[in-house]
Amino acid sequence: MNGEPEAPELARRLAGRVEDLERAGVLVVPLTRAHPRIVREAIVVRTAAGEPRAYLNECKHLPIPLDAGSRQFFDHGKTALMCGTHGALFRLEDGRCFAGPCRGDSLRALEVTCAPDGTLWVTDPGTDPADRPHRR
Numbered sequence: 001m002n003g004e005p006e007a008p009e010l011a012r013r014l015a016g017r018v019e020d021l022e023r024a025g026v027l028v029v030p031l032t033r034a035h036p037r038i039v040r041e042a043i044v045v046r047t048a049a050g051e052p053r054a055y056l057n058e059c060k061h062l063p064i065p066l067d068a069g070s071r072q073f074f075d076h077g078k079t080a081l082m083c084g085t086h087g088a089l090f091r092l093e094d095g096r097c098f099a100g101p102c103r104g105d106s107l108r109a110l111e112v113t114c115a116p117d118g119t120l121w122v123t124d125p126g127t128d129p130a131d132r133p134h135r136r
């Protein structure tokens with residue numbers, strides 16, 4: 001031990017199975033809440049190459065859920081994530097905004113892993129103040 005406090009171990013949250021993601025196109029995963037009345041979620045999606053990606057369900061423009069509660073996460077072509085409030089578009093591959101008020105910003109990426117049994121797991125970032133949204 002070097003006298004420094006140990007970083008808390010981050011929890012992993014079960015997102016579902018690979019086939020669930022293939023069928024549904026998106027999986028929504030509850031995360032640790034910073035406030036008991038404010039929902040905090042991850043969304044797991046697939047890239048065009050079929051690779052899973054996980055992002056915090058939160059727009060970069062305002063600190064509100066990307067889907068604004070609608071459970072509609074994609075643009076019409078299902079080729080990008082879309083903010084339900086002002087229509088910003090985010091690449092599936094890296095969460096980067098390429099159209100809309102937050103162009104150039106990126107969704108908060110979360111670690112997602114696929115276990116040998118086909119289950120997908122998201123690492124919960126916890127409630128680190130650095131993860132909190134900022135207003136513009």
Ligand code: FES
Nearest residue numbers: 059061083086088
């Ligand atoms: S709140 Fe998402 S683009 Fe404005």
